[in-house]
Amino acid sequence: MTTGTRKRARRGEGAALHTEILDAxxxxxxxxxxxxxxxVRAVAExxxxxxxxxxxxxxxxxxxxxxxxxxxxxxxxxxxxxAAEGVADPFDALKExxxxxxxxxxxxxxxxxxxxxxxxNAANSAAHMLTTSTYQNLVExxxxxxxxGVFSRDSDPTELGTSLWAAAHGIAALLISNPALVDPDxxxxxxxxxxxxxxxxLALLQRIPQQAGDPCPADLVAGLDAALGPPQAYVGPVxx
Amino acid sequence: MTTGTRKRARRGEGAALHTEILDAxxxxxxxxxxxxxxxVRAVAExxxxxxxxxxxxxxxxxxxxxxxxxxxxxxxxxxxxxAAEGVADPFDALKExxxxxxxxxxxxxxxxxxxxxxxxNAANSAAHMLTTSTYQNLVExxxxxxxxGVFSRDSDPTELGTSLWAAAHGIAALLISNPALVDPDxxxxxxxxxxxxxxxxLALLQRIPQQAGDPCPADLVAGLDAALGPPQAYVGPVxx
DNA sequence: TGTACATCAGTGAACGCGCGTTCACTGATGTAC
DNA sequence: TGTACATCAGTGAACGCGCGTTCACTGATGTAC
Numbered sequence: 237m238t239t240g241t242r243k244r245a246r247r248g249e250g251a252a253l254h255t256e257i258l259d260a261x262x263x264x265x266x267x268x269x270x271x272x273x274x275x276v277r278a279v280a281e282x283x284x285x286x287x288x289x290x291x292x293x294x295x296x297x298x299x300x301x302x303x304x305x306x307x308x309x310x311x312x313x314x315x316x317x318x319a320a321e322g323v324a325d326p327f328d329a330l331k332e333x334x335x336x337x338x339x340x341x342x343x344x345x346x347x348x349x350x351x352x353x354x355x356x357n358a359a360n361s362a363a364h365m366l367t368t369s370t371y372q373n374l375v376e377x378x379x380x381x382x383x384x385g386v387f388s389r390d391s392d393p394t395e396l397g398t399s400l401w402a403a404a405h406g407i408a409a410l411l412i413s414n415p416a417l418v419d420p421d422x423x424x425x426x427x428x429x430x431x432x433x434x435x436x437x438l439a440l441l442q443r444i445p446q447q448a449g450d451p452c453p454a455d456l457v458a459g460l461d462a463a464l465g466p467p468q469a470y471v472g473p474v475x476x
Numbered sequence: 477m478t479t480g481t482r483k484r485a486r487r488g489e490g491a492a493l494h495t496e497i498l499d500a501x502x503x504x505x506x507x508x509x510x511x512x513x514x515x516v517r518a519v520a521e522x523x524x525x526x527x528x529x530x531x532x533x534x535x536x537x538x539x540x541x542x543x544x545x546x547x548x549x550x551x552x553x554x555x556x557x558x559a560a561e562g563v564a565d566p567f568d569a570l571k572e573x574x575x576x577x578x579x580x581x582x583x584x585x586x587x588x589x590x591x592x593x594x595x596x597n598a599a600n601s602a603a604h605m606l607t608t609s610t611y612q613n614l615v616e617x618x619x620x621x622x623x624x625g626v627f628s629r630d631s632d633p634t635e636l637g638t639s640l641w642a643a644a645h646g647i648a649a650l651l652i653s654n655p656a657l658v659d660p661d662x663x664x665x666x667x668x669x670x671x672x673x674x675x676x677x678l679a680l681l682q683r684i685p686q687q688a689g690d691p692c693p694a695d696l697v698a699g700l701d702a703a704l705g706p707p708q709a710y711v712g713p714v715x716x
Numbered sequence: 717t718g719t720a721c722a723t724c725a726g727t728g729a730a731c732g733c734g735c736g737t738t739c740a741c742t743g744a745t746g747t748a749c
Numbered sequence: 750t751g752t753a754c755a756t757c758a759g760t761g762a763a764c765g766c767g768c769g770t771t772c773a774c775t776g777a778t779g780t781a782c
Contacts (some may be wrong), residue, residue, distance in 0.1 A: 244744065253758085261529065269595065272512065276736060288738080297736065318769050327693040353593055355653065362656035376693075386697050387477045398650070399659055399670045410638070413595065416602035417638055429681065434670075436696075437677025441520020441669065442707035443700055453567040456777060457626050460683055460715035463703040467682035469630035485776065493725085515771065537769065576718050596764080671717060 253294045256283050261304045261354050262347065267344030271301050271354060275351045298357075301350075305359030308347045313370030325436065326380035333377055333402045334431040340422075341408035353409055368395075374401065386435075396438060403434030425472045494533045496523050501544050502587065509586030511541050511594060531702055537599075539589070544598035548587045553610030555580045566620035567675065573617055574644045574671040581648035582663075606634075614641065624674075628682050638676060643674030665712045 245252055260282040265275045276297050278285040293298040319336030323329040341348040351359060358364060365371055378393040387396055407430040410417060418426050425454070444456065461467075494660055500522040504514045516537050520527040525616040534540040559576030563569040591599060598604060605611055618640070619634040627636055647670040650657060658666050686697065701707075 247708050253692035255656040256631060265486065275734075277734080287736090289759055291737075292758065305585075307618075312494060325693050327697065331595075331681055331693075334705075349595070352653070353649070355589070360653060362654045363652065365657075374764085384694075384697075385701070385706070386693075388522035388709045391707075392709075395662065395669075397656065398645070399666060400674065402650050402670050403674065404646070406642035406644070407639070407651055409593070409649055410642050410645055411663075413592070413600055414602045414605065422635065426635055426639060429635075429678070430642050430674075433639065433677030433681050435677070436645065437673030437675070437682045438669070438710075439697065440676045440680050441673050442710055443704035445707070446711055446713070453626075454624075455564050456665065457567065457624075457679065459703075460679060461625070463699075464680075466625070467628040467679065468686070469628045470678075470682055471686055473686070515767075517767080527769090528728085530727055531770075534723065 253283070253285070253289070257285075257290060257293055257300070258303055258307060261300055264306070265304060265350060266344065266346050269349050271350050271357070272299070276300070302358040305351045307360050308344070308351050309360075309368060312337065312340050312348075313350075313368065313373060316370065317373060318365070320377065326377065326384045327386045330377045330381055330400070331358055331431055333374065333433055334400060334434070335428065337401075337404045337410045338427045338431065341404075342411060342427075345412040348408065349412060352405065371397070376416045386439055391442070399438060400434050403430055406430070428472060429470055493523070493525070493529070497525075497530060497533055497540070498543055498547060499542055501571060502547070505544060505588050505590060506584065509516070509589050511590050511597070514541070514556060515709060527644070529617065542598040545591045545597045548584070548591045549599050549610055550636065551584075552577065552580050552588075552591075556610065566617065566624045566625045570617045570621055570640070571671055571675055573614060574640060574674070576668045577641075577644045577666065577684065581644075582651060582667075585652040588648065590609060592645065593652070611637070624678055631682070632647045640674050643670055664712075668712060669710055684704060 244464055245322055257279060261279050263276055265271070276290050277287050279300070280290050283289075290300065294303065316333045316336045319332040319339075320329040323332050341352075342392060350357070354360070375397045376391050378387065378397045381387050382389050382391065382393060409428055410429075411423065496517060501514055501519050504522055509515060509689075517527050517531050518578065519540070520530050523529075530540065534543065546601055556573045556576045559572040559579075560569040563572050583677070590597070594600070615633050615637045618627065618637045621627050622629050622633060647667055651663065651667075
């Protein structure tokens with residue numbers, strides 16, 4: 237059932253098919269959302285080429301899936317950078333990155349799922365991830381917040397970055413697995429709440445005295461009330 | 477290759493095999509961590525029974541996997557309740573629930589993975605999840621924090637619960653996918669930081685004036701500094 | 717108490733399926749002379 | 750300019766595999782008389 241509509245590549249133009257295969261795999265992934273469902277056969281058919289042709293361009297199925305993950309992860313990083321571009325305040329920039337992260341995840345749920353919610357692809361491995369510019373940019377963003385006095389300069393920026401990442405990943409993953417968990421109208425509000433709370437919470441946590449035993453939580457809350465007033469239901473920032 | 481070591485159940489004792497199958501599936505899942513890897517054949521062999529016997533107790537493979545998820549999710553809920561038991565302060569109790577959640581996830585990574593990180597099992601569906609006591613207990617815990625003045629009484633407790641859940645799920649999922657992301661010695665410290673920051677962050681967020689436009693983040697941080705002093709690197713609560 | 721029979725937990729063998737991968741091949745493209 | 754040849758992108762058919770599931774069966778257990 238090969239379609240045969242494709243023209244054969246000229247000498248040295250094999251790279252074109254390489255890209256087409258990658259794109260087709262991404263497409264298929266977006267439609268099905270599972271690497272199990274993206275079969276070598278299906279990719280070949282989508283491209284309009286015979287199944288064994290895939291092996292001319294990728295060593296095996298894993299290599300293909302890994303390449304897809306790599307490219308999705310790079311796009312995620314780009315979305316984050318674009319969102320932070322031109323934002324002067326580093327704490328704001330950090331938040332924008334976080335929001336862009338979740339926006340990307342919700343806009344590309346099936347891609348996000350395979351890159352960050354499934355097991356055993358090379359892209360999703362600590363050793364590799366820590367070297368990506370996507371992650372390095374996040375850490376750099378945290379570092380700028382440390383310089384600006386939001387977080388302590390004595391903290392490990394990668395550790396803070398991981399904590400913030402966890403918040404973004406958590407709400408993204410939860411909403412992807414379970415879109416009905418929150419009312420669609422409130423969805424971005426909840427996302428924003430989670431992202432903001434993670435950043436503010438870490439900043440606050442670093443300002444609570446740790447030496448003299450746990451300040452009891454009731455006192456802590458009383459302190460917040462004294463300084464800032466009683467809590468109000470969150471209705472989101474005016475600007476969004 | 478059926479082992480045949482089992483004795484046949486007496487009349488009306490079919491339920492025993494039902495339980496044995498469930499346990500074997502959980503065992504297998506813990507070893508492999510993927511519902512794809514848990515095959516009906518493998519489960520049958522583990523129990524010491526022929527493959528078709530499984531169908532005497534479960535309609536099909538999905539029903540079996542769903543039953544496993546159900547039971548894991550119930551255990552998770554129990555772990556959370558046990559951790560919160562006897563903790564007087566509701567904000568503390570909420571935190572203990574969160575810590576227990578992540579501890580359970582890290583102790584049972586493969587079980588956690590299939591219940592909360594994979595797609596398409598009945599247990600992991602919003603409609604069902606919202607009715608579980610595991611989730612209801614979390615919401616109740618949030619509600620008690622509202623009564624105690626930690627969070628506004630005007631907030632939606634399920635929405636706050638979801639936000640807190642996101643933080644716990646995020647760090648759990650990240651560390652399960654990627655254990656090397658943080659130094660093992662710091663692992664629980666990071667977890668605690670994320671959980672605490674989520675709770676504190678939401679409490680703080682509700683105390684920031686929202687009417688008169690965004691308070692600019694620099695002012696916000698300056699306010700924290702004025703009230704509480706400059707940030708210090710987090711070294712964790714004394715008590716843990 | 718003994719025997720014929722119904723019940724039902726569990727079995728062995730087979731089904732069709734889609735998968736990743738391999739292999740010997742074809743035939744258009746470019747090159748050497 | 751023409752021809753023989755090397756190259757290499759792409760193919761068709763087949764491989765073995767493990768899977769979920771079905772089906773006609775077996776034989777121990779309990780029951781009716």
